[in-house]
Amino acid sequence: MKVxxxxxxxxxxxxxxxxxxxxxxAELGFEAAQVxxxxxxxxxxxxxxxxxxxxxVQAMCEKLLVNPVMEKAQVEVLG
Amino acid sequence: MxxxxxxxxxxxxxxxxxxxxxxxxxxxxxxxxxxESRLPEGTELVFVPGGFSYGDYxxxxxxxxxxxxxxxxxxxxxxxxxxxxxxxxxxxxxxAGLLPGALLRNASLRFIHRTVHLRxxxxxxxxxxxxxxxQVFAVPIAHAEGNFELDDAELADLEARGGVAFRYCAPDGxxxxxxxxxxxxxxxxxxxxxxxxxxxMMPHPERAVEPAMGGxxxxxxxxxxxxxxxxx
Numbered sequence: 115m116k117v118x119x120x121x122x123x124x125x126x127x128x129x130x131x132x133x134x135x136x137x138x139x140a141e142l143g144f145e146a147a148q149v150x151x152x153x154x155x156x157x158x159x160x161x162x163x164x165x166x167x168x169x170x171v172q173a174m175c176e177k178l179l180v181n182p183v184m185e186k187a188q189v190e191v192l193g
Numbered sequence: 194m195x196x197x198x199x200x201x202x203x204x205x206x207x208x209x210x211x212x213x214x215x216x217x218x219x220x221x222x223x224x225x226x227x228x229e230s231r232l233p234e235g236t237e238l239v240f241v242p243g244g245f246s247y248g249d250y251x252x253x254x255x256x257x258x259x260x261x262x263x264x265x266x267x268x269x270x271x272x273x274x275x276x277x278x279x280x281x282x283x284x285x286x287x288x289a290g291l292l293p294g295a296l297l298r299n300a301s302l303r304f305i306h307r308t309v310h311l312r313x314x315x316x317x318x319x320x321x322x323x324x325x326x327x328q329v330f331a332v333p334i335a336h337a338e339g340n341f342e343l344d345d346a347e348l349a350d351l352e353a354r355g356g357v358a359f360r361y362c363a364p365d366g367x368x369x370x371x372x373x374x375x376x377x378x379x380x381x382x383x384x385x386x387x388x389x390x391x392x393x394m395m396p397h398p399e400r401a402v403e404p405a406m407g408g409x410x411x412x413x414x415x416x417x418x419x420x421x422x423x424x425x
Contacts, residue, residue: 127342128376130302178259181252181288183295184342 115159115167116192119179122152127184155179164191194422196222197236199266201257206243206280206397213399214240218415227260232269237422239266243280243335243397253296253338254284263289275319275418276391280336283383283393292386292393293351294343299336300376306335308408309374309396311382312362315355318385319421320392324413329366331410332396334374339395341377341384348378358392359383 123129129150136149157174161167171179171189180187196214200207207224215222222240223233232239246257257263263285270276270291278286286292299305308331316326324330343351351357359382361373373380375395383394398411 126344127297128300128340130298130300130376134302178251178255181255181295183287183293183344184297 117171118190119155120188167191194220195235196238197225197232198240199262201227201246203246204244209399210240210242213402217402230261239276241278241282254288257285258288278393286393296338297340304337311359315358323417332401334396339375341381358385
């Protein structure tokens with residue numbers, strides 16, 4: 115099953131990359147605020163159903179994919 | 194004293210560590226490939242060196258923290274063995290859970306390499322016993338991800354238990370945001386675990402141990418370790 119993990123910085127964490135992009139957008143005349151940069155991880159797992167796939171990937175998030183000090187993850191099972 | 198320097202693919206300060214411990218201090222210092230499952234018999238200090246282990250993929254230090262050798266470094270630390278992590282070595286120790294917190298991108302987004310001043314906050318550690326509280330020493334930094342981050346409650350705990358070993362400061366010891374090169378919370382440059390046997394720092398003491406390197410500001414840490422082992 116294909117699963118997508120969206121990793122983003124926790125709300126209170128300063129995101130200097132996001133800030134730099136925000137400035138870049140402003141230079142171009144766009145108005146954008148609160149720009150935050152994250153990561154997208156796609157992977158395939160063998161699982162009987164979506165719940166199993168989600169549980170497997172959540173365990174991966176806890177062990178490696180996400181650093182809970184600074185990041186949070188959203189797991190989406192694509193099927 | 195026997196020192197082990199774990200080497201990961203992408204480590205590039207391993208030779209600096211080997212030189213400082215082996216050539217300058219004269220300790221029995223051995224490089225240990227990350228695939229090894231055991232530290233050399235009789236290891237008394239593990240020096241986790243700087244660099245770009247695994248190309249900083251995923252997060253700095255995240256993959257190296259899972260190497261076979263790190264499982265033994267964890268056992269060694271849990272048994273009270275001394276572990277010093279510098280730069281990427283600090284990031285690896287955080288990712289391995291041996292130290293709290295995480296190192297984020299520098300607030301300026303830039304890779305910064307220059308000499309900084311550090312103030313000694315803990316002079317009672319095996320790594321700092323030859324230094325004095327409040328003493329200032331100069332060492333180089335060279336990193337893009339040295340911005341120490343921890344949530345407010347844990348940061349308060351870290352401060353309360355004296356977990357901050359070194360803080361960035363002015364040459365005269367004043368602290369404040371102006372002297373923090375990377376945006377690090379509370380100007381933190383180095384921290385120690387509760388037990389006091391695992392120390393991580395972003396600056397490179399091993400790159401300031403001979404006059405030819407431009408300074409000997411880092412020597413105090415190695416002299417402290419020498420003192421620790423002389424009295425052990």
